[in-house]
Amino acid sequence: MKQTPLILLCLVLCICAVMPAQAFVAKSLTITLAPNGDAEIDMQYELTFVEQTAVFLRIADPAEELKSAFDSNSDKPVTVTKATSSSATVLVPSFATIYEGNGKNTIVTPTVSFEKAQAVMNNYWFAPLVNPDFSPAVTTVIFPDGFRSTFDNVLSIPPISRPVFH
Numbered sequence: 001m002k003q004t005p006l007i008l009l010c011l012v013l014c015i016c017a018v019m020p021a022q023a024f025v026a027k028s029l030t031i032t033l034a035p036n037g038d039a040e041i042d043m044q045y046e047l048t049f050v051e052q053t054a055v056f057l058r059i060a061d062p063a064e065e066l067k068s069a070f071d072s073n074s075d076k077p078v079t080v081t082k083a084t085s086s087s088a089t090v091l092v093p094s095f096a097t098i099y100e101g102n103g104k105n106t107i108v109t110p111t112v113s114f115e116k117a118q119a120v121m122n123n124y125w126f127a128p129l130v131n132p133d134f135s136p137a138v139t140t141v142i143f144p145d146g147f148r149s150t151f152d153n154v155l156s157i158p159p160i161s162r163p164v165f166h
Helices: 003-018 049-056 062-071 117-122
Strands: 020-032 039-048 079-083 086-092 097-101 103-110 132-135 138-140 148-152 160-162
Touching: none
Parallel strands: 020 132, 020 138
Antiparallel strands: 020 039, 039 086, 079 086, 097 103, 103 160, 138 148
């Protein structure tokens, strides 16, 4: 009779181990551009209980991963300004390029892609057990003049060009 709870616990653990689990889910990504090309990048995400525990124990850090993703494309250091269990905000200096000419400036954003993160995750031994979603449900790029460009459920966004008058 005392073995029944133990058997049920083992059965539940086996089912959980075999079933793919939903992992990191990117909910939204907002890139707010400054007139000089700097960007404040805010990512909202969901973590499973296990991932939240890993963040709490400092085994994993989504904010540092986001920082690293943008650090690799920047000559200047990227700064984490906010990090919680459901969001991270980083400042990326010189994120966009400003082109000057003919009395107007054009601001051009780089390609933003989370394909590398997806590929890295797929190489881990536990990849078949999790199902991370690095494509934000909504990605919004906000230009200094208030213009917004929005993308739904995409892993990569193309460069965006916008004239900026001063």
